[in-house]
Amino acid sequence: MFEIRCPYCGPRDEPEFKYGGQAHVAYPADPELLSDEEWARFLFVRDNSRGRYAERWNHAAGCRRWFNVIRDTGTHELVGSYRVGEQPEDAR
Amino acid sequence: MELDPNEHALHNAPFLWRTPEPKKSYEAIIVGGGLHGLATAYYLAKNHGMTDIAVVERGWLGNGNAVRNTTIIRSNYLWDESAAMYEHALKLWETLSDELDYDVMFSQRGVLNLAHNLHDVRESIRRVEANRLNGVDAEWLDADAVKEFCPIVDISPEARYPVMGATLQRRGGIARHDAVVFALGRAADALGVDLIQGCEVTGIDVVDGRVTGLQTSKGPIAAGKVGLVTAGRTSLLTAMAGFDLPIQSHPLQALVSEVYEQVLNCVVMSNAVHVYVSQAHKGELVMGAGIDAFNSYAQRGGLHVIEEQMSAGMELFPQFSRARVMRTWGGIVDVCPDASPIVGLTPVENLYVNCGWGTGGFKATPGSGWVMAHTIATGEPHELNRPFSMTRFETGELIDEHGAAAVAH
Numbered sequence A: 001m002f003e004i005r006c007p008y009c010g011p012r013d014e015p016e017f018k019y020g021g022q023a024h025v026a027y028p029a030d031p032e033l034l035s036d037e038e039w040a041r042f043l044f045v046r047d048n049s050r051g052r053y054a055e056r057w058n059h060a061a062g063c064r065r066w067f068n069v070i071r072d073t074g075t076h077e078l079v080g081s082y083r084v085g086e087q088p089e090d091a092r
Numbered sequence B: 001m002e003l004d005p006n007e008h009a010l011h012n013a014p015f016l017w018r019t020p021e022p023k024k025s026y027e028a029i030i031v032g033g034g035l036h037g038l039a040t041a042y043y044l045a046k047n048h049g050m051t052d053i054a055v056v057e058r059g060w061l062g063n064g065n066a067v068r069n070t071t072i073i074r075s076n077y078l079w080d081e082s083a084a085m086y087e088h089a090l091k092l093w094e095t096l097s098d099e100l101d102y103d104v105m106f107s108q109r110g111v112l113n114l115a116h117n118l119h120d121v122r123e124s125i126r127r128v129e130a131n132r133l134n135g136v137d138a139e140w141l142d143a144d145a146v147k148e149f150c151p152i153v154d155i156s157p158e159a160r161y162p163v164m165g166a167t168l169q170r171r172g173g174i175a176r177h178d179a180v181v182f183a184l185g186r187a188a189d190a191l192g193v194d195l196i197q198g199c200e201v202t203g204i205d206v207v208d209g210r211v212t213g214l215q216t217s218k219g220p221i222a223a224g225k226v227g228l229v230t231a232g233r234t235s236l237l238t239a240m241a242g243f244d245l246p247i248q249s250h251p252l253q254a255l256v257s258e259v260y261e262q263v264l265n266c267v268v269m270s271n272a273v274h275v276y277v278s279q280a281h282k283g284e285l286v287m288g289a290g291i292d293a294f295n296s297y298a299q300r301g302g303l304h305v306i307e308e309q310m311s312a313g314m315e316l317f318p319q320f321s322r323a324r325v326m327r328t329w330g331g332i333v334d335v336c337p338d339a340s341p342i343v344g345l346t347p348v349e350n351l352y353v354n355c356g357w358g359t360g361g362f363k364a365t366p367g368s369g370w371v372m373a374h375t376i377a378t379g380e381p382h383e384l385n386r387p388f389s390m391t392r393f394e395t396g397e398l399i400d401e402h403g404a405a406a407v408a409h
């Protein structure tokens, strides 16, 4: 179990949060123009790298807001959190 | 007699396999010395006569999910493609100890999948019928029959999630995972396969769209064909070859209790209460449940996930409240969006992949190795793994076993 800093409520235990997967995956601007391959990529393929990873969390048992976290998937080190609309550089 | 410390018993023990240094080149190399990699190598040699092959493993054989799983074996999957794949594996399990001349302690003690609400009941009966149509043994038991088959399950109507019945696959059960590693490793080695431990693949050489060899911590090794059988780390390997797969790597945890007398005679799984429980031959209660939600390569997860498994276990077996946890651990599982594996060709010629078994690949071990060996040897998928290609995500022919596969994984 680790501690996650909600940008709105401060540090809380992990079970208060729900995981939302990779952050910054934009919905395609023109979905109808995508090939089957591109659509499959958008639907199913997410980054699965080892190391620093930008991911979404929801403070489900708190303020219920979505935000982003930079976490190391190799060590579970939490580098920082930032609000939706901010960029990974803003993480603290 | 004085023991020379340099001659530690391990150095003199009759090893089950050689520890060769890699040759300059092989006809085929399997990356990953877990169960599926070893089974692939074994069947490549045995079924296809390919013996100029190596298994390269970054740690030691069976350091990963091979020996971290809860060893449940069954084939009662809902969809035709899965039932065919897992039933093929189950048939191989039934003769594996004889075939490998090594007791893998496969115990067909039966697997119960409990139903706790009307929806569970309907889904379960549907699955029983689907299983039977596919030649997979399956029965529906009402609550009293569940109690008769497994006397220690709490079926009282006062339970928070009362047991309304269960499916039973009598041919399902458990096996001893490390014995399977030993048995397959020894058999592959005896057929001439080089099992190379402490050899991490750090790069994959691709020339004109075709694999030509590997960069490893023991130097470059040329290869005519390469099979990636690396479970939770597969995305790291495919990235080296320039493509990615719809896979996410998650921790999956399990626990064992202290050793007790045999009290649980079968495997019990519950989707709704969410735990699966068996009792090892030695006597530990073995429990597992779902993944930790986040991506990870760290082979550990949160204690609250273990707590959830234990509270679910106590819901079904109130007497386990007095049992004590001896050990918990985690493995990294490779989860596909449809909870089914990817076994087949890749965009790189002569490079094959076998992954995505996620939380449920132990049961598939011999079948997975069998079809992967066929795919590597012939360059074409076996009938059984053809549907499990990576192109299914484009065509939409998913094999959606999330929930359908008798457990919420």
Ligand SMILES: Cc1cc2nc3c(=O)[nH]c(=O)nc-3n(C[C@H](O)[C@H](O)[C@H](O)COP(=O)(O)OP(=O)(O)OC[C@H]3O[C@@H](n4cnc5c(N)ncnc54)[C@H](O)[C@@H]3O)c2cc1C
Binding pocket: B031, B032, B033, B034, B035, B036, B037, B056, B057, B058, B059, B060, B061, B062, B063, B064, B065, B066, B067, B068, B069, B070, B071, B072, B073, B199, B200, B201, B202, B229, B230, B231, B232, B233, B237, B252, B253, B254, B288, B329, B330, B331, B332, B333, B357, B358, B359, B360, B361, B362, B363, B364
């Ligand atoms: C807690 C837990 C419980 C489970 N319970 C069950 C169950 O009850 N029933 C069931 O059917 N399944 C279960 N599973 C799933 C099952 O364990 C896996 O699906 C299966 O073991 C995966 O195949 P494997 O044995 O080949 O994997 P692994 O043993 O993980 O093998 C992969 C190997 O690849 C090696 N490798 C990775 N990268 C490299 C590299 N770069 N170079 C060289 N080698 C590399 C690794 O070191 C590793 O040894 C469970 C898994 C876990 C973690």
Ligand SMILES: [Zn+2]
Binding pocket: A006, A007, A008, A009, A010, A059, A062, A063, A064, A065
């Ligand atoms: Zn909050």
